[in-house]
Amino acid sequence: MKTQRFAVRIEGRDLELSNLDKLMYPAAGFTKGEVIDYYTRIAPVLLPHLRGRALTRIRYPNGVDGAHFFEKNAPGGTPSWVRLATLPVPGSTKARETIDFVVVDELATLVWVANLASLELHTPQWRIGEDPDLLVVDLDPGAPAGLKECCGVAMLMRDRLAEDGLSAYPKTSGKKGMQLCVPIAGTQDAEIVSEYARQVAEELSAQVPGSITAKMARAVRPGKVFIDWSQNSAAKTTVAPYSLRAQESPTASTPLTWDEVAEMALGSGVVRQFGAAEVLDRVAEHGDLLADLLEPGPPVPTR
Numbered sequence: 618m619k620t621q622r623f624a625v626r627i628e629g630r631d632l633e634l635s636n637l638d639k640l641m642y643p644a645a646g647f648t649k650g651e652v653i654d655y656y657t658r659i660a661p662v663l664l665p666h667l668r669g670r671a672l673t674r675i676r677y678p679n680g681v682d683g684a685h686f687f688e689k690n691a692p693g694g695t696p697s698w699v700r701l702a703t704l705p706v707p708g709s710t711k712a713r714e715t716i717d718f719v720v721v722d723e724l725a726t727l728v729w730v731a732n733l734a735s736l737e738l739h740t741p742q743w744r745i746g747e748d749p750d751l752l753v754v755d756l757d758p759g760a761p762a763g764l765k766e767c768c769g770v771a772m773l774m775r776d777r778l779a780e781d782g783l784s785a786y787p788k789t790s791g792k793k794g795m796q797l798c799v800p801i802a803g804t805q806d807a808e809i810v811s812e813y814a815r816q817v818a819e820e821l822s823a824q825v826p827g828s829i830t831a832k833m834a835r836a837v838r839p840g841k842v843f844i845d846w847s848q849n850s851a852a853k854t855t856v857a858p859y860s861l862r863a864q865e866s867p868t869a870s871t872p873l874t875w876d877e878v879a880e881m882a883l884g885s886g887v888v889r890q891f892g893a894a895e896v897l898d899r900v901a902e903h904g905d906l907l908a909d910l911l912e913p914g915p916p917v918p919t920r
Contacts, residue, residue, distance in 0.1 A: 630725035645866040656731040662905040663859040669744035671718035674735035739854035750803035755845035759838030768882035770842040791862035791870040800914035807851035813917040814846035867893045872906035
């Protein structure tokens with residue numbers, strides 16, 4: 618089948634789009650053109666959360682039902698105008714000492730990334746050359762626990778972080794769990810931030826051992842919410858706010874209000890993930906619920 622290519626110019630950048638009718642989410646009939654359209658329309662709130670961060674993409678060249686791969690290095694044919702950052706990658710499985718990471722600072726780069734079938738966008742908690750400016754609490758439910766139980770744990774975690782002067786902002790993962798994003802000062806290294814996250818996770822686990830675990834062993838997770846404090850390691854990435862996820866339908870990591878979290882936790886609201894069209898509608902209504910992440914918070918306490 619002949620590849621269909623279309624030349625476009627975005628904010629002064631020339632690029633080619635291809636195979637816009639290709640199904641990326643076959644069960645939902647959602648095409649690559651619709652993926653690019655979503656990322657273009659969500660860009661005003663997404664780009665501020667991507668700027669300055671080394672991007673890891675998960676690519677699905679033949680859609681979510683086909684093979685996929687993680688990509689950190691800039692691929693062959695990367696346009697000269699795409700910003701790259703050469704960074705060390707100790708322990709790389711491909712024995713590389715450095716990788717040329719793509720940095721999505723502008724709309725044209727985001728569209729180019731989307732055209733490569735990069736459905737999922739993941740970023741570290743730090744900006745290039747700086748210490749972490751975010752603490753992330755990843756809440757991963759072990760069946761039969763689900764998003765409802767995660768919301769209950771999220772509220773406990775919010776209140777515990779508030780005791781230390783930290784403000785938490787919730788978002789769904791777009792899959793089965795959720796994350797809390799916490800703006801911090803950017804003056805402490807990842808080891809300090811990760812250690813603080815571990816201490817708080819273990820504290821909550823000790824308080825509610827029947828519902829929460831801070832242990833990574835999968836054998837202890839069924840029926841509990843795993844607080845994955847290790848996401849704060851400098852080597853880890855977390856799905857970016859508003860990123861699509863590779864599910865049967867095009868869900869996205871969606872910022873929530875705390876009222877919504879409470880309603881889900883109590884069962885008075887519908888407990889679910891949100892689709893791409895819904896996320897666009899929510900942004901039209903609420904704006905960026907995570908805008909406060911773009912300003913520094915306080916340092917994490919050290920003990």
